[in-house]
Amino acid sequence: AQKITQTQPGMFVQEKEAVTLDCTYDTSDQSYGLFWYKQPSSGEMIFLIYQGSYDEQNATEGRYSLNFQKARKSANLVISASQLGDSAMYFCAMREGDRGSTLGRLYFGRGTQLTVWP
Amino acid sequence: EPEVTQTPSHQVTQMGQEVILRCVPISNHLYFYWYRQILGQKVEFLVSFYNNEISEKSEIFDDQFSVERPDGSNFTLKIRSTKLEDSAMYFCASKRTDTEAFFGQGTRLTVV
Numbered sequence: 104a105q106k107i108t109q110t111q112p113g114m115f116v117q118e119k120e121a122v123t124l125d126c127t128y129d130t131s132d133q134s135y136g137l138f139w140y141k142q143p144s145s146g147e148m149i150f151l152i153y154q155g156s157y158d159e160q161n162a163t164e165g166r167y168s169l170n171f172q173k174a175r176k177s178a179n180l181v182i183s184a185s186q187l188g189d190s191a192m193y194f195c196a197m198r199e200g201d202r203g204s205t206l207g208r209l210y211f212g213r214g215t216q217l218t219v220w221p
Numbered sequence: 222e223p224e225v226t227q228t229p230s231h232q233v234t235q236m237g238q239e240v241i242l243r244c245v246p247i248s249n250h251l252y253f254y255w256y257r258q259i260l261g262q263k264v265e266f267l268v269s270f271y272n273n274e275i276s277e278k279s280e281i282f283d284d285q286f287s288v289e290r291p292d293g294s295n296f297t298l299k300i301r302s303t304k305l306e307d308s309a310m311y312f313c314a315s316k317r318t319d320t321e322a323f324f325g326q327g328t329r330l331t332v333v
Binding site: 136149209210211213 | 266279312326327329
């Protein structure tokens with residue numbers, strides 16, 4: 104089974120609108136972390152936001168928020184007030200185990216290509 | 222702001238040649254990783270490295286691959302005999318115990 108599933112290959116949003124990018128995950132671990140990364144056309148991977156499995160509050164970082172629904176195993180990214188510069192590929196990822204684990208590999212989804220239009 | 226630095230940004234090599242991809246992790250980070258991304262596909266884990274040894278590797282990381290931290294600052298990925306299917310973007314990442322992984326800007330490897 105896929106550890107991370109992103110069902111939206113592409114999303115379109117108008118500038119200044121909010122958009123939600125979907126992510127579901129699969130793990131039997133009690134302790135895990137969920138991440139979103141942005142990959143612009145230049146190729147680098149930019150860390151956006153992190154949610155720990157024991158965090159009771161949804162994570163927020165500026166215009167990014169993570170809608171964490173543990174029972175549904177979903178970790179959707181919400182981008183508010185979209186900007187043209189938000190156009191990029193967005194990857195959801197998961198780390199199984201504690202934050203300080205010596206393992207700490209990330210499992211990535213296939214990504215969602217977000218296009219923001221004026 | 223400290224960052225993970227990878228060199229070169231783009232490498233073209235002939236099939237069968239050895240290639241070394243270089244990374245300088247963030248200086249106080251302890252955990253190091255290599256990932257790859259074949260064009261248009263998802264990012265895949267290759268190997269993790271901690272305390273001067275491999276802590277985990279994926280099925281992709283076969284005997285053709287090796288990693289090294291030769292001098293306490295660089296972290297290298299060597300591919301001994303490149304194949305066409307090794308063409309991909311290779312990302313190095315590093316983290317401390319209490320941080321998340323920070324990625325370098327990637328090295329695009331093209332095997333011809």
